Amino acid sequence: MKSDKYHLIIEAAITVFAKQGYYQTTVAQIAREAGVADGTIYLYFKNKEDILLQIFSFRAKQIFDRFYEAVAEAELSEEKLRSLIRSHLEAFQQDRGLAVVFQSESRQVRKSDALTEQINQISKQYRNLIGEIVEKGQDEGFMRKDLYLGLVKRFVLGAVEEVINTWVLAGGRYDLVSMADPLVDLCMRGIGTGKKST
């Protein structure tokens, strides 16, 4: 089990990264926000970038576990998609800081291979999850088979991300989760066969 301070620093970093962006944030600011000394950070993290890396890997893992659960609980493909999107929006609505960091930092080109890889892996996992759902939908006859799967994955992911992004830029002032159903509806019309699941 990770120490108390570790989580303290992670949370502080998310807060400050969300407000100012990674490069605009100093390690000293994170330390102050976390209420620890500058040097203490280096007891838990290799360097500044490692903090961001851990945010992506540690927190992403937490969140993805919820996604998998949500998808597993649903039966049919459409409901799985709905569950996925809803829990995605829920997770980000619950932690807007994290949402901001994900949205704004994941697109940044970076030198560190470790970080790039981490981010790419997360995206890939997410797309794979969508891919599995769509394939299941195709098997069930709820989703069109004449679709380039790679495009469909991005189509769904892009739509969800843009909805989140708009919400983030709007300052998180409205209910993000309420966008889930209309969004799924749009997606299903795009990729679905029209066959009803009930």
Next chain:
Amino acid sequence: MKSDKYHLIIEAAITVFAKQGYYQTTVAQIAREAGVADGTIYLYFKNKEDILLQIFSFRAKQIFDRFYEAVAEAELSEEKLRSLIRSHLEAFQQDRGLAVVFQSESRQVRKSDALTEQINQISKQYRNLIGEIVEKGQDEGFMRKDLYLGLVKRFVLGAVEEVINTWVLAGGRYDLVSMADPLVDLCMRGIGTGKKST
């Protein structure tokens, strides 16, 4: 007419920003890439950030003019949407560097109000363009009227952006423009009424 050096520097900056990101890029690197002295940059730009600002405002204008033309040339709403998306993909395919900069830097949280505003304005214009097309489509009976317009705009924009983003991350190794038709098809199924335009 802007001076020769101005464009030289803009192009150099796009190249280097695309490769390393804004914060990882030094002014000296831009100067070297442009083949000018460090100080020369400050004859044409107020500071480093101003270069990015100019890229967004100057180059975005160029590109947006093409978008408006493309949309204007088409007759029916679906064709307008197809034109818009195709010219979007074309523009970014032709200048991958610019695409990378747009995709990765536009999401960054930043202090400068000027830059944030510039970026927000571009996004808004784009969404408005989509909005107009959809409204026209609703009038023509090609697009559903039971849609929350704000969501539709983001839905389309998000899908396009994610397609570009994936292409960017893949190193631009395949034909981006060929994604236009399937993408429009997906979007139209999502937002269309099913009525055929021919």
Next chain:
Amino acid sequence: MKSDKYHLIIEAAITVFAKQGYYQTTVAQIAREAGVADGTIYLYFKNKEDILLQIFSFRAKQIFDRFYEAVAEAELSEEKLRSLIRSHLEAFQQDRGLAVVFQSESRQVRKSDALTEQINQISKQYRNLIGEIVEKGQDEGFMRKDLYLGLVKRFVLGAVEEVINTWVLAGGRYDLVSMADPLVDLCMRGIGTGKKST
């Protein structure tokens, strides 16, 4: 109590400013002279100008306290003037570097309001001290009453400063304090009534 390093840097700065002048001195030179890293300076001073400001305010205070003491210890006005001038010359003779900095930097036109104000305030205090002595001298009948006080203050201050200045330019090679008595004599003839105090 101020840290060790603070004084180390102040002394180093005085030395280097005295040798090369404020604008010709780099922060790196001060750091090297003080035996600290460049960055360390910014732990104790806001910026380069702040060092000069602190020299004026911190060291001036030290010295002025001595002046007030010296003046207070003397009884009659002429002796007070003699004490003031002697301790002034003594102080500057003891720290020629400081003398040089005071003489050469205090006349410079500068943007910083804080610095200008600091310098003006010191000059004013000094002139006020002289003013008080002269007024006491007038009461005692040792000094002429037909004098424009503002002129007298400057007359005395100017004479003392020029004597110091010449000594500074001469490289501090002779005994500055020995000029005190003849200087006071000259001043007293100029402003005195001729009445003897003994």
Next chain:
Amino acid sequence: MKSDKYHLIIEAAITVFAKQGYYQTTVAQIAREAGVADGTIYLYFKNKEDILLQIFSFRAKQIFDRFYEAVAEAELSEEKLRSLIRSHLEAFQQDRGLAVVFQSESRQVRKSDALTEQINQISKQYRNLIGEIVEKGQDEGFMRKDLYLGLVKRFVLGAVEEVINTWVLAGGRYDLVSMADPLVDLCMRGIGTGKKST
């Protein structure tokens, strides 16, 4: 005869140096003030410092010629001293910018030997002029013979300079020349024998 532009630049430099000080002034500012191109300055001056050097040597010469004239026109030593001081104050009152530059830049420590020498030479000449007057006064019996001549020179020079300096700092808002008589009176009491010249 020096070209038009030469004087134009000299005057412009005096104006800007007076306002901002030598080190705070850029060559471009001088050029703008003079209404010439940056490069033009280097047709008339070797470098930035040369401008200041020329101000001291060219303008000082002009002024000193007036001083010598004024001193020559007077008969007796006291009147010579009065003439000198009055023309000094007059000259500076007429060109406050020049006064500021003289007062503030002449004390600065500088690397350039040429400039330091120029400034020292001017001061020396001035002190010599005073010296000659005092010696004449001693011959005539108007001035005390028990004075260390080096001190007397500085005594007078210092008093005059401080009076000018105060006027400069006050923004030149009062009549400087009117200080001449009281100032001479003070000096004469200090150094004179009391014998009346009429």
Next chain:
DNA sequence: TATGAATGAGTATTCATTCAT
């Protein structure tokens, strides 16, 4: 002569990282 665009050396300042306590 005159120009002003271009140069690039020079510098104040920041900040990730270390390490003695």
Next chain:
DNA sequence: CATGAATGAATACTCATTCAT
């Protein structure tokens, strides 16, 4: 484990000077 003072490499920006026109 925890601290935070100290470090010094890194970098945006300025400006005196040059030179092709």
